[in-house]
Amino acid sequence: MELLKMLSANEIVAQIIGFLILLFLLRAFAWKKVLGFLDKRKEQIASGFKEIEEAKADIEKMRLDYDAKLASIEQAAKHKIHEAANESKVILEDARKNAHAQAQEIIDNAKNSIKYELSKAKEELKNEIIDLTLKATENVIQEKLTEKGDRQLVKDFLDGLDKL
Amino acid sequence: MAVEATEVRHELPNLVSFLADIIGRKTRLGEQIYLWENILFSLIAVFVISLIVYLASRKQKMIPGRLQNAIELVVGGLDDFVCGILGRNGRRYTPFIGTLFIYIIFMNLFGIIPFMKSPTSSWSTTLGLAICVFIYVQYTAFKELGFLGYLDHMMGRPRGILAFSVFVPVMMFILHIVSELVRPISLSLRLRSNIWGDDMLLSVLAGFGLGGVPLLVFSTLLAILAGVVQAVVFSLLTTIYFALVLTHEEEAQVNKS
Numbered sequence: 001m002e003l004l005k006m007l008s009a010n011e012i013v014a015q016i017i018g019f020l021i022l023l024f025l026l027r028a029f030a031w032k033k034v035l036g037f038l039d040k041r042k043e044q045i046a047s048g049f050k051e052i053e054e055a056k057a058d059i060e061k062m063r064l065d066y067d068a069k070l071a072s073i074e075q076a077a078k079h080k081i082h083e084a085a086n087e088s089k090v091i092l093e094d095a096r097k098n099a100h101a102q103a104q105e106i107i108d109n110a111k112n113s114i115k116y117e118l119s120k121a122k123e124e125l126k127n128e129i130i131d132l133t134l135k136a137t138e139n140v141i142q143e144k145l146t147e148k149g150d151r152q153l154v155k156d157f158l159d160g161l162d163k164l
Numbered sequence: 165m166a167v168e169a170t171e172v173r174h175e176l177p178n179l180v181s182f183l184a185d186i187i188g189r190k191t192r193l194g195e196q197i198y199l200w201e202n203i204l205f206s207l208i209a210v211f212v213i214s215l216i217v218y219l220a221s222r223k224q225k226m227i228p229g230r231l232q233n234a235i236e237l238v239v240g241g242l243d244d245f246v247c248g249i250l251g252r253n254g255r256r257y258t259p260f261i262g263t264l265f266i267y268i269i270f271m272n273l274f275g276i277i278p279f280m281k282s283p284t285s286s287w288s289t290t291l292g293l294a295i296c297v298f299i300y301v302q303y304t305a306f307k308e309l310g311f312l313g314y315l316d317h318m319m320g321r322p323r324g325i326l327a328f329s330v331f332v333p334v335m336m337f338i339l340h341i342v343s344e345l346v347r348p349i350s351l352s353l354r355l356r357s358n359i360w361g362d363d364m365l366l367s368v369l370a371g372f373g374l375g376g377v378p379l380l381v382f383s384t385l386l387a388i389l390a391g392v393v394q395a396v397v398f399s400l401l402t403t404i405y406f407a408l409v410l411t412h413e414e415e416a417q418v419n420k421s
Binding site: 003006007008010012013015016018019020021022023025026027030031032033034035037039041054077118144 | 199200202203206207213214217218221222224226233236239240244255258259260262263264266283286287288289291292293295296329380
């Protein structure tokens with residue numbers, strides 16, 4: 001009963017009303033608003049993390065794509081280099097063959113030319129010898145035969161020499 | 165004079181006691197002011213808390229300032245505390261329990277501010293709060309369990325044959341009724357007595373010192389600790405009372421499913 005003397009009904013009721021007022025105010029300003037805001041921020045952070053993860057996955061995918069492309073480009077480059085090397089070999093071989101053929105042709109031409117020049121020189125030499133021989137013969141026998149007969153005579157002689 | 169000497173209160177002077185002294189305690193106005201001392205300090209607490217919360221939540225930013233950060237820390241912490249005990253559905257009770265905690269901690273710590281007083285050192289204040297808890301817990305129990313479910317909850321478990329089917333449940337029902345009625349008294353007396361003891365310690369040790377250091381320094385630290393701990397205890401017990409009711413709710417849901 002001594003304890004009950006410490007109580008005041010007015011104070012209890014006033015305290016309950018005061019607490020309910022505070023509860024109403026905090027429910028309006030703090031709990032709904034702040035908890036809602038915290039939830040919103042949590043969601044934003046979670047979605048941000050999700051976006052980062054997605055971006056990471058995209059970047060990884062892009063990296064793999066680029067790696068694959070780079071590998072294919074390297075492969076293509078190697079292939080091109082190989083093709084170019086083969087082509088250059090073919091060209092080189094053709095050029096070598098052409099050069100060889102041209103050189104052979106030049107040599108053949110030169111040989112033919114030499115042959116021709118030789119035969120021409122021989123012919124000229126023959127004629128010179130014939131002339132010299134005729135002059136010498138004329139001087140020796142002091143008798144001039146017909147020119148055609150002389151020439152035939154010397155030519156026969158020279159042909160006979162060639163056969164020797 | 166001898167009677168006046170026995171009426172000396174073991175608490176530090178505060179604004180209201182000064183005002184009552186100025187007006188004259190024997191006058192009607194002085195008596196009224198003195199009578200409503202705790203309510204006045206409670207209203208100051210209500211005003212201060214509302215003002216802080218209003219200022220903090222007025223312009224909420226995604227990157228919070230100091231005040232918003234502090235309020236978010238308290239609100240988030242209390243929500244985690246309540247939901248940690250009550251589970252996912254605990255958020256429904258966070259505003260009630262959180263408000264109770266903030267209100268009590270403010271009133272408890274008012275005692276260490278010069279010229280202020282802890283309204284929680286009055287049993288009427290703490291009983292008012294405990295009655296709020298009692299009514300809300302009983303309302304939740306009726307709402308969640310229904311009338312028959314509530315009676316079933318009050319009769320306790322386990323049940324069995326013969327005596328266990330009638331006698332024990334009836335006894336348990338009476339025991340539960342008593343324990344439910346005692347809860348607000350124990351809850352309020354625990355808080356009131358601890359804070360009253362702290363205030364008394366502060367007033368008694370106010371004039372003493374040890375080697376030039378006032379003992380009030382140590383007792384103030386003790387009062388801060390006790391104020392926080394008692395607010396936590398009151399909120400924790402309130403949460404547990406809700407948990408005791410909501411556990412049956414979950415069991416009922418499991419049985420239904």
